[in-house]
Amino acid sequence: MLNGFRNLGRTALFACAMLLASCSPSTDEAAKPKTEFNIGWSIYAGWMPWPYAQQAGIVDKWADKYGLEINFVQVNDYVESVNQYTAGKLDGVTVANMDALTIPAAGGKDTSAIIIGDYSDGNDGILLKGTDDLSAIRGRDVYLVELSVSHYLLARGLESVDLPMTAVSTINTADADIAGAFTSPDISAVVAWNPQLSTMMAEPDANLVFSSAQIPGEILDLLVVDTATLEANPDLGKALAGIWYETMSIIQQDSPEGAEARAAMAQLAGTTPELFEQQLATTHLYADPAEAVAEARSPDLIDTMTRVRDFSFAQGLFGQGAQLADAVGMSFPGGKTLGNPENVTLRFDDRYMQMAADGSL
Known part of the structure; x- marks a missing residue:
């Protein structure tokens, strides 16, 4: 899928x-x-x-x-x-x-x-593997549900570290599939909401680098x-x-x-x-x-x-x-x-x- x-x-x-x-x-x-x-x-x-x-x-x-x-x-x-x-x-x-x-x-x-x-006061977040520095997202493929608030959260996160949207490539992924996708070693950046976010945070080397708690309301x-x-x-x-x-x-x-x-x-x-x-x-x-x-x-x-x-x-x-x-x-x-x-x-x-x-x- x-x-x-x-x-x-x-x-x-x-x-x-x-x-x-x-x-x-x-x-x-x-x-x-x-x-x-x-x-x-x-x-x-x-x-x-x-x-x-x-x-x-x-x-x-x-x-x-x-x-x-x-x-x-x-x-x-x-x-x-x-x-x-x-x-x-x-x-x-x-x-x-x-x-x-x-x-x-x-x-x-x-x-x-x-x-x-x-x-959402932390229910939506950006996860990276291998780093807890959001700036390291530059150049990565980011898996998320496009046409959704995940895309918006990504933009707000990038803005917080002075990166443009063009700093990453986005891969549209259904919310039903995204947790399974993150288990792949080839996928190192995702944006998602709970309960998928909590599931993925349990993955080895997963780091929450930005969340909706930083943009309340x-x-x-x-x-x-x-x-x-x-x-x-x-x-x-x-x-x-x-x-x-x-x-x-x-x-x-x-x-x-x-x-x-x-x-x-x-x-x-x-x-x-x-x-x-x-x-x-x-x-x-x-x-x-x-x-x-x-x-x-x-x-x-x-x-x-x-x-x-x-x-x-x-x-x-x-x-x-x-x-x-x-x-x-x-x-x-x-x-x-x-x-x-x-x-x-x-x-x-x-x-x-x-x-x-x-x-x-």
Whole structure:
């Protein structure tokens, strides 16, 4: 599988995303009221509360409250989960902020981020073999998931040691394959996220030389939904917010119930409770809806998305037709926009997080 991804660069991945978006259901079709929804997820510490909530009956509780059926669907490959959402096969998906911008939003799919779940505080990292000096990455092939936050983290790491992106060559590798690839003696540089990152750090001579802990708040993990679907079915947003914050109230507990919930998430993630606790320690969860609302309304979010937007454009992730970094528009609470206000396809929507903060769900 790895060889198949070696030649699939970011241009081809973007083309796939654009094709998928062109095959998505029409806005009129997506905007119809309905009662059954499918939300995609992939394994990552910050997203494990969703499948746990389904297992624990929390999803059914909130879905029943609003007369809905909500299915959380596991997709083993992260980029594939985002592509399936972009193609209209899923109503929503767990996704990082940059990937929400460069895949569905850049592909023309109007997308709303309704839950800011966490930021990576060490869950993403750059690993090198044979050295603990990031500068030694110069001239190496770096294996990572292109069109993802790993690419962004690499750029931020290189920037920290005054190296340009051209100092390395990147090899696109599926997140499902990257841990196995790192066992090869021929591969000495990778960028990845947990749980794969933890697995690879156990390899002999592996050194963590840069991590998201050095850029706190820049790699955000979101739950996004199709905007037209949300507007036609606002109870979906209410149910999802209810699910998230009830689950947060359980897993944050320093109690037997909290430990049991975290152990269940570890099992769903295919790891041990001890390793999962380590991953949670490097995940800043927005367990308090008021804190998440504050993040959505903060000028820091616009600054972060400006940095992410500029990097994405510089790397050609908006496609050949994009002449300016402003090509893809984003909106934020309070009527603030970034980029083309006539082409807003990524919306940070704090309405449902605010309802949770107000206790009005």
